[in-house]
Amino acid sequence: MGILSGLYSSSVGKKILMGTTGLFLCIYLVVHLAGNLLLFKNDNGESFNAYAELLPSLTIIRIIEIVLFAIFAGHIVLGTIFWTSNRKKRPKKYEVNKQSENSSIFSRTMFLTGSIVFIFLVVHMRQFWGPSRFATGEVSMYHLVKTAFANPLYAMFYIIAMALLAFHLRHGFQSALQTFGVSNQKYALMVKVLGIIFWLVIPAGFAAMPLFFLLNS
Amino acid sequence: MQFTLKVWRQHDRQAEGKFVEYKATDITPDMSFLEMLDAVNLDLARNGEETIAFDHDCREGICGSCGMYINGRAHGPLRGVATCQLYMRSFKDGNTIVLEPWRAKAFPVIKDLVVDRSAFDRIIQAGGYVSVDTGGVPDANTIPVPKPIAEEAFDAAACIGCGACVAACKNSSAMLFVAAKVSQLALLPQGQPEQKARVERMIAQMDEEEFGGCSNTYACEAECPKEISVSHIARLNREFLKARLK
Numbered sequence: 001m002g003i004l005s006g007l008y009s010s011s012v013g014k015k016i017l018m019g020t021t022g023l024f025l026c027i028y029l030v031v032h033l034a035g036n037l038l039l040f041k042n043d044n045g046e047s048f049n050a051y052a053e054l055l056p057s058l059t060i061i062r063i064i065e066i067v068l069f070a071i072f073a074g075h076i077v078l079g080t081i082f083w084t085s086n087r088k089k090r091p092k093k094y095e096v097n098k099q100s101e102n103s104s105i106f107s108r109t110m111f112l113t114g115s116i117v118f119i120f121l122v123v124h125m126r127q128f129w130g131p132s133r134f135a136t137g138e139v140s141m142y143h144l145v146k147t148a149f150a151n152p153l154y155a156m157f158y159i160i161a162m163a164l165l166a167f168h169l170r171h172g173f174q175s176a177l178q179t180f181g182v183s184n185q186k187y188a189l190m191v192k193v194l195g196i197i198f199w200l201v202i203p204a205g206f207a208a209m210p211l212f213f214l215l216n217s
Numbered sequence: 218m219q220f221t222l223k224v225w226r227q228h229d230r231q232a233e234g235k236f237v238e239y240k241a242t243d244i245t246p247d248m249s250f251l252e253m254l255d256a257v258n259l260d261l262a263r264n265g266e267e268t269i270a271f272d273h274d275c276r277e278g279i280c281g282s283c284g285m286y287i288n289g290r291a292h293g294p295l296r297g298v299a300t301c302q303l304y305m306r307s308f309k310d311g312n313t314i315v316l317e318p319w320r321a322k323a324f325p326v327i328k329d330l331v332v333d334r335s336a337f338d339r340i341i342q343a344g345g346y347v348s349v350d351t352g353g354v355p356d357a358n359t360i361p362v363p364k365p366i367a368e369e370a371f372d373a374a375a376c377i378g379c380g381a382c383v384a385a386c387k388n389s390s391a392m393l394f395v396a397a398k399v400s401q402l403a404l405l406p407q408g409q410p411e412q413k414a415r416v417e418r419m420i421a422q423m424d425e426e427e428f429g430g431c432s433n434t435y436a437c438e439a440e441c442p443k444e445i446s447v448s449h450i451a452r453l454n455r456e457f458l459k460a461r462l463k
Contacts, residue, residue, distance in 0.1 A: 003461070011390075011430040012420050012457045082430055086388035089322045089429035095223075095236065096315045098289035102385055102439035107432060175433040178447070181455030185448070 019176030021075035045142025052141035106171040113168040120161035149213030162207035170199035246306035270329040281377030286317040291381035291440040299442035321389035336426035343422035344415035373401035382437035388429030393437035396453035
């Protein structure tokens with residue numbers, strides 16, 4: 001805990017905590033996507049349901065879940081603290097400020113995109129995670145997913161949220177590596193390729209799910 | 218050429234400032250931005266009005282004194298140029314130009330376009346130096362430093378401490394400035410003995426001066442008149458981690 005509080009007391013340290021939690025969440029996204037790809041299997045949800053039933057029954061998953069909650073909470077709380085404290089560093093704003101000339105919109109809207117993804121997260125957990133853990137009696141997760149995404153509004157909300165997640169990761173992933181100090185010429189290509197996988201391929205994979213059920217409903 | 222200037226006027230630190238409009242007439246395209254301001258000030262002085270205060274010294278882009286927000290950009294519209302090296306040919310005849318001081322909690326306005334940048338001095342005092350005896354020039358030349366490393370250290374040392382990085386950053390962060398200073402010494406053998414203490418102290422001082430944190434937007438690199446690379450910020454982060462993990 002000494003190292004953590006030591007990092008928290010420095011602005012660079014806070015960024016390192018922000019990047020570390022962010023990268024853990026990126027890894028979680030890969031695992032989450034890999035499992036959910038079973039939705040696309042053409043067996044009327046049999047394998048997906050088996051997978052969805054297996055997860056809550058494993059103790060290790062329950063433990064990982066708690067750790068994951070802590071990481072999510074850490075990332076969200078730190079991000080909010082960072083944003084509010086940074087805002088106070090320029091009490092008088094510029095009359096004219098052409099930020100679009102010197103930086104990308106993704107890098108300047110991390111708190112906004114993060115906040116919307118957070119709202120998505122709450123809705124998403126209520127819709128799917130809650131029933132999968134606390135519902136009594138037999139629940140077909142596949143059926144739940146299918147009916148939820150048959151609603152065009154709900155499916156669109158998911159797709160928009162994934163676009164915003166993509167914007168968040170587009171800056172977030174490479175920003176985390178810069179914060180760890182690995183973002184130099186030697187690793188530039190690796191960072192770029194991994195970056196595209198994280199910001200483009202993964203959110204696109206998730207967005208394909210509501211799109212798939214919407215088109216097949 | 219002629220221009221309409223919208224200039225931030227503020228009598229002193231405590232005063233409420235406001236924008237005042239001025240006409241800049243008889244300006245030639247080969248005048249520097251500061252020469253244009255000199256011409257406006259001359260008119261103001263002739264009319265018995267108070268001249269516009271702005272920082273300047275060498276006027277050849279190496280001292281870091283000049284610097285203001287010009288039409289929403291630090292040091293104006295060009296890349297890799299300090300305000301004194303900006304020429305009026307970069308502006309369209311008849312345009313309105315908005316002039317503001319650097320805006321940051323750590324850089325309070327002293328008067329008009331002049332801000333107090335002594336926070337940078339205190340960051341340097343916290344660790345931006347080498348206190349081991351490095352001998353004279355001949356001694357330094359006996360220490361082998363590979364050419365690419367020397368070049369990179371020199372790129373970092375090109376920082377003139379003008380504050381454009383802070384001014385352009387949405388968080389008013391001084392990371393590029395601190396990174397340039399830490400990087401310059403971290404690359405060279407003479408900087409090694411105090412490396413750990415240096416990075417810790419300079420970052421602590423940066424936080425204490427109320428500069429913001431880094432969001433890696435890289436606006437600093439885009440607006441730096443010396444085009445200092447954000448790869449130096451990566452090195453600063455690395456040095457910080459090394460100091461913490463040792």
